[in-house]
Amino acid sequence: MHNPIIKIRDLSKVYKLYDSPAERLKEALHPFGKKYHHEFYALQGINLDVMSGETIGLVGPNGAGKSTLLKAITGVIAPTTGSVEVNGKISALLELGAGFNPDISGLENVYFNGAILGFSREAMNRKLDEILSFADIGDFIHQPVKTYSSGMMVRLAFAVASNVEPDILIVDEALSVGDSRFKQKCLRKINEFINKGVTVLFVSHDMPSVKTFCRKAIWIGKGKIIEMGDSKEVCKRFANFMAYDMVPTKTHKPAVTATSAGTTWQWQDVTMFASLGDKRAVITRVAFYDAVTGESAELLEGGESVVFMIEVHIKEQVLQPILSIDIKNSLGILIFGVNSIFLEKEVAKMSPAEIHTVKFSFKMPLIKNGDYSITTAISDGTYQCHVQNHIVHEAVIFQVANKDLQFRHYTVINKECNIECDRIC
Numbered sequence: 001m002h003n004p005i006i007k008i009r010d011l012s013k014v015y016k017l018y019d020s021p022a023e024r025l026k027e028a029l030h031p032f033g034k035k036y037h038h039e040f041y042a043l044q045g046i047n048l049d050v051m052s053g054e055t056i057g058l059v060g061p062n063g064a065g066k067s068t069l070l071k072a073i074t075g076v077i078a079p080t081t082g083s084v085e086v087n088g089k090i091s092a093l094l095e096l097g098a099g100f101n102p103d104i105s106g107l108e109n110v111y112f113n114g115a116i117l118g119f120s121r122e123a124m125n126r127k128l129d130e131i132l133s134f135a136d137i138g139d140f141i142h143q144p145v146k147t148y149s150s151g152m153m154v155r156l157a158f159a160v161a162s163n164v165e166p167d168i169l170i171v172d173e174a175l176s177v178g179d180s181r182f183k184q185k186c187l188r189k190i191n192e193f194i195n196k197g198v199t200v201l202f203v204s205h206d207m208p209s210v211k212t213f214c215r216k217a218i219w220i221g222k223g224k225i226i227e228m229g230d231s232k233e234v235c236k237r238f239a240n241f242m243a244y245d246m247v248p249t250k251t252h253k254p255a256v257t258a259t260s261a262g263t264t265w266q267w268q269d270v271t272m273f274a275s276l277g278d279k280r281a282v283i284t285r286v287a288f289y290d291a292v293t294g295e296s297a298e299l300l301e302g303g304e305s306v307v308f309m310i311e312v313h314i315k316e317q318v319l320q321p322i323l324s325i326d327i328k329n330s331l332g333i334l335i336f337g338v339n340s341i342f343l344e345k346e347v348a349k350m351s352p353a354e355i356h357t358v359k360f361s362f363k364m365p366l367i368k369n370g371d372y373s374i375t376t377a378i379s380d381g382t383y384q385c386h387v388q389n390h391i392v393h394e395a396v397i398f399q400v401a402n403k404d405l406q407f408r409h410y411t412v413i414n415k416e417c418n419i420e421c422d423r424i425c
């Protein structure tokens with residue numbers, strides 16, 4: 001068994017919080033050392049072994065402790081208790097501007113950062129062309145860093161961090177301020193590092209990026225490791241948590257769950273969502289879940305079998321119900337849609353006071369990575385002539401992140417879909 005490249009034992013980071021600056025002063029001046037602060041654990045009891053060549057994504061809500069953990073690994077902050085042992089050269093992109101002296105030029109900062117990592121001026125001169133061409137900020141390289149835009153700062157920081165042959169590359173969400181083209185360039189560079197066997201720690205709120213780049217993910221919440229494992233699984237459960245506040249404990253049961261054993265999907269109330277229609281029938285709840293695992297579908301791959309369910313309350317008779325779903329991309333462009341007419345499914349008339357569930361079972365089309373929504377509707381009539389009873393816009397939101405490279409960019413629709421209607425009351 002090899003030694004971990006990063007070994008963390010019982011790491012905690014406690015900050016002293018004061019209600020006002022005066023309290024801080026009182027504590028500093030108190031003759032008997034009276035405490036005026038309360039303690040806040042930004043990290044608590046973290047144990048982690050990172051093996052050489054691993055690519056790990058850190059996910060978690062705002063304020064969870066992700067950046068604090070990276071700062072403890074890079075030595076920017078000292079642990080309150082516990083230990084961090086690093087057996088390799090770290091190159092880190094922490095928060096914006098960290099590691100730069102704002103008063104000196106970008107070029108001098110390149111040498112300054114190189115020196116911190118143990119590179120002489122001559123050694124940095126040999127890397128300079130590559131760094132300048134990657135950063136691509138032109139003559140601004142001779143201006144003080146304090147005059148840089150956030151995008152320029154991150155360009156230079158990434159150019160330096162990625163050209164100093166690190167054993168461990170740490171990237172803390174910094175890329176989010178770069179423009180799309182630069183972001184793509186950085187992600188390609190990170191991929192090159194991964195292929196070379198560099199250990200990469202990557203904080204991101206973008207689940208598709210974590211799934212794409214990292215085999216393993218760590219979910220951090222309130223300063224503790226909530227879950228660690230296969231990135232696809234961890235991201236899925238974290239996305240679920242963010243959507244439904246569901247913590248992944250084996251015994252946890254969400255408030256309203258499916259009836260069949262082993263499933264964890266939930267109904268979502270959509271009565272307050274943006275909608276249109278004459279409301280003779282009203283869609284009250286929806287659910288979207290993985291047909292195989294029964295877990296709520298928040299993060300999917302093209303080709304996965306999924307179920308979209310709606311619950312409809314009938315207020316006035318609907319003679320010829322038509323039920324439909326439309327999947328739209330983040331720009332609202334229709335990508336895929338089916339309805340009961342298209343599926344040649346004749347739905348029996350629905351009468352006042354009845355409640356029906358409608359279940360659409362389909363394979364997620366092979367759509368490219370991104371954010372999508374499902375709009376669902378019930379109408380009355382024929383394809384040519386119908387009235388809209390209720391359309392619920394963006395009834396669910398989900399992300400697609402394909403592991404298969406070809407489907408990250410292209411969309412392939414398949415027509416396989418099934419629809420079942422049940423009267424439940």
Ligand SMILES: Nc1ncnc2c1ncn2[C@@H]1O[C@H](COP(=O)(O)OP(=O)(O)OP(=O)(O)O)[C@@H](O)[C@H]1O
Nearest residue numbers: 015016040042060061062063064065066067068069
């Ligand atoms: N110097 C500090 N003094 C007091 N509290 C701090 C300090 N630095 C961080 N914290 C607190 O520690 C907690 C963890 O912060 P951290 O920046 O690690 O979160 P994060 O998971 O990276 O969040 P985000 O996703 O928003 O970047 C937060 O509640 C933050 O307010």
